[in-house]
Amino acid sequence: QCVHPAKRQAQLASRTAAFSTTTAPRAGSDVHITRTGKPIISVAGGRSSLGGHTVTVFGATGFLGRYIVNRLARSGNTVVVPFREEMKKRHLKVAGDLGRVVFIEMDLRNTASIEESVRHSDVVYNLIGRDYPTKNFTLEDVHVEGTERIVEAVAKYDIDRFIQVSSYNADKNSTSEFFRTKARGEEVARSIFPETTIVRPAPAFGYEDRLLNKLGTPGNLLTSNHMQERYWPVHAIDIGMALEKMLHDDTTASETYELYGPTNYSTAEIAALVDKEIFSRRRHINLPKRLWQPAAKVLNAALWWPVTSADQVEREFIDQVIDKKAKTFRDLDIEPADLKDLTFEYLRGYRSSSFYDLPPATEKEKREERQYLHVID
Ligand code: NDP
Numbered sequence: 001q002c003v004h005p006a007k008r009q010a011q012l013a014s015r016t017a018a019f020s021t022t023t024a025p026r027a028g029s030d031v032h033i034t035r036t037g038k039p040i041i042s043v044a045g046g047r048s049s050l051g052g053h054t055v056t057v058f059g060a061t062g063f064l065g066r067y068i069v070n071r072l073a074r075s076g077n078t079v080v081v082p083f084r085e086e087m088k089k090r091h092l093k094v095a096g097d098l099g100r101v102v103f104i105e106m107d108l109r110n111t112a113s114i115e116e117s118v119r120h121s122d123v124v125y126n127l128i129g130r131d132y133p134t135k136n137f138t139l140e141d142v143h144v145e146g147t148e149r150i151v152e153a154v155a156k157y158d159i160d161r162f163i164q165v166s167s168y169n170a171d172k173n174s175t176s177e178f179f180r181t182k183a184r185g186e187e188v189a190r191s192i193f194p195e196t197t198i199v200r201p202a203p204a205f206g207y208e209d210r211l212l213n214k215l216g217t218p219g220n221l222l223t224s225n226h227m228q229e230r231y232w233p234v235h236a237i238d239i240g241m242a243l244e245k246m247l248h249d250d251t252t253a254s255e256t257y258e259l260y261g262p263t264n265y266s267t268a269e270i271a272a273l274v275d276k277e278i279f280s281r282r283r284h285i286n287l288p289k290r291l292w293q294p295a296a297k298v299l300n301a302a303l304w305w306p307v308t309s310a311d312q313v314e315r316e317f318i319d320q321v322i323d324k325k326a327k328t329f330r331d332l333d334i335e336p337a338d339l340k341d342l343t344f345e346y347l348r349g350y351r352s353s354s355f356y357d358l359p360p361a362t363e364k365e366k367r368e369e370r371q372y373l374h375v376i377d
Helices: 005-020 065-074 090-095 111-118 139-156 177-192 212-216 236-248 267-278 289-302 310-315 343-350 363-376
Strands: 031-033 039-041 054-058 078-083 101-105 123-126 161-165 197-201 220-223 256-259 283-286
Touching (some): 054 065, 065 236, 090 101, 101 111, 123 139, 139 161, 139 177, 161 177, 161 236, 177 197, 177 310, 197 236, 212 267, 236 256, 267 343, 289 310
Parallel strands (some): 078 101, 123 161, 197 256
8 A cells, every 4th residue: 555655754753752752642643652661552433442541440439430430431441440339339330331340349448459449550540538527437537548548559559640639729737627638638649659640629510519409409508608608610521521631641640730610609609590590599597607617516427418517617718729830721721611601401400390491381282281191091
């Protein structure tokens, strides 16, 4: 087969580039060599694509986990999902072709199970986190010690990439234990595995979020700061997209990313958008912090389902601060979505059934409806 010499030279150059550097983005090439010399061969082919990577996603059973597992599995990567609870992982199985999503039972205190989860992978994501302390795990256990065990396993098996999902406002001097432990988790990860990519998402919204769902659910919402805390809410799908790009672009190693949306809102402003979208006014009750914080602590300890916690009350008094040194969506060529453009998508389920977009039925339609009912019966 005759190939034009210039075209042939370009082909050779792109092949050589793909082989000679580990930092070249994978897009457009079918072979990619990782830092440790592992060849990654990818072939596009719909649901039967071959992605080439083997990726472990800790914390895949949570809200954000599905948005990255789905992207990785559907492009043909093998995704290892460490899990604790049988029923929480089922939806992930269908994200990819048969055999692409592999489950391993894991305990955050069981080093052997963590090592078993990472040893065959070339990329590891850690999305494990908790908003509140539980009976068995403090925030320190989850964000610092848990991270330490995972990163030690990553370093032991010389995994190519480690991506740690931390949090906005991660700060060792914060008044919130959540933000403090997230910052210490980052520090531990970087000290053991310096190539760690740190991702700090802002409060995320999406179908399974704890933002729009909390504001849309009927009932009394108890707060302490009149919902005046301000942040840049981010779309869960944008976070998934960013996490996937990091897998294919080795220049993101050792970097810190702050992922936040384009608009700054207070919770009260979001609550107003929610009320407008669902044609209803949800009741918000403001309690003084000195009463609500100790009560939240007692409720968190006494009840076995998530209600709130003293630290979550504390976080109501902390606005999001963006780290100017960190990279963001712009560096990944992603245009983040704005919350106000997606409220209909995520909140229509909360509308009362007496609100629908169709005009009232005519007499003729009502008669026909009766006929259909008769036929169905
Ligand atoms: P979720 O709470 O929905 O999921 C947390 C995940 O961590 C679950 O898979 C959960 O497993 C796992 N996990 C928690 N505690 C333990 C433990 N002790 N042992 C083993 N696994 C555990 O969180 P999101 O998906 O919303 O968030 C993902 C990450 O992003 C977290 O680290 C979170 O702190 C961070 N983040 C999230 C934000 C958001 O708005 N969603 C904002 C800022 C940061 P299981 O299902 O078994 O409970």
